[in-house]
Amino acid sequence: MPGLLIKSSFFISVLLLSGCFGGGNYAPVVERQERVSTVPASHKVSAGETLYSISWRYNLDFRRLAATNGIRSPYTIFPNQKIRLLDSTKDNSRSNNQRQAVTPATKPTSKTTASSNKTKTSKPANTDAIALNRSTHPFRWQWPAKGKTLRGYSTKSAVHKGIDLQGKLGEPVHAANSGTVVYAGSGLVGYGNLLIIKHNEHYLSAYGHNRRLLVKEGELVKVGQKIAEFGDTGTDKVKLHFEIRRDGKPVNPLGLLPKG
Incomplete structure (x- = not known):
């Protein structure tokens, strides 16, 4: 009887372990819940990132982030550049010198379609070069999809x-x-x-x-x-x-x- 009890306990343990580490219900899908909620002191730019995507990642205003780092429109950033995330606009002059010291190996000239998954060089989203004409592009909210x-x-x-x-x-x-x-x-x-x-x-x-x-x-x-x-x-x-x-x-x- 003691031996049967030990075997049963072992069998139950195996089932619990397999339930925790295997099975379709535990697919390793990464959702937003797993993201770190705290904002670090700085962020190292990866290829493909823009100032807007970085500000979105950390829930920051892109204008304030640009000011903190002394980056002017059209907000050009480069891979491996260090972006300070803490709001310290009084240090803009020092930040601007650091930014100017960052020189890309080659000027970004390659174009990549949005549907491509290939690595691309960070480039500016030049929203100043092309101004929105509100007569043809009106400011009006509508639903992005019809689903419930x-x-x-x-x-x-x-x-x-x-x-x-x-x-x-x-x-x-x-x-x-x-x-x-x-x-x-x-x-x-x-x-x-x-x-x-x-x-x-x-x-x-x-x-x-x-x-x-x-x-x-x-x-x-x-x-x-x-x-x-x-x-x-x-x-x-x-x-x-x-x-x-x-x-x-x-x-x-x-x-x-x-x-x-």
Whole structure:
């Protein structure tokens, strides 16, 4: 009887261990919940990043981040450049000298389509060179997709800063407002293939988990334009993760999107 009890306990332990470390229910999908919530003192630029994507990663206003580092529009940054994240604008002169000391081996000239997953050189999203004409690109919010809301915005959640919308693989994702694409890539953990659009000096919007990106960085997009396709990149199901931020801070999209 004691021997049977020992064997039973061993068998139960094996089952528990296999349940914890194996099985389809424990697929290693990286979601936003796993991201570090604290902001480090600095960030080392990786290929493909823009000042906008870095500010998005750490919930910072891109204008303040640029000022902290003495970076002027069109906000050109380079791989391996050190970006200070702490708000210390009084040290701008020292920061500017450090920035000027960073010299790229070659001037970024290669163009990469937004749908490509190849490594690309960090480049400016020159929103000053191409001004938005509001007669052709009106400032007007609309829903980025037709699917129902799977998950809403929550002020209690430190990680879910937007809404999730239902859709089928390959269905269209539309620009929720007119603006300029300031990031197109997959470098932000938990967002999959991501687009970030700058609408003016205050508002940015983001579209995550896309299967395919249809626009490039620096491209002007019009409200309602098809910019991507529904996918499941960076997550465990097909959906669109949509966020709006004002001055670097998340806001509830439902407060801006049309009712119904």
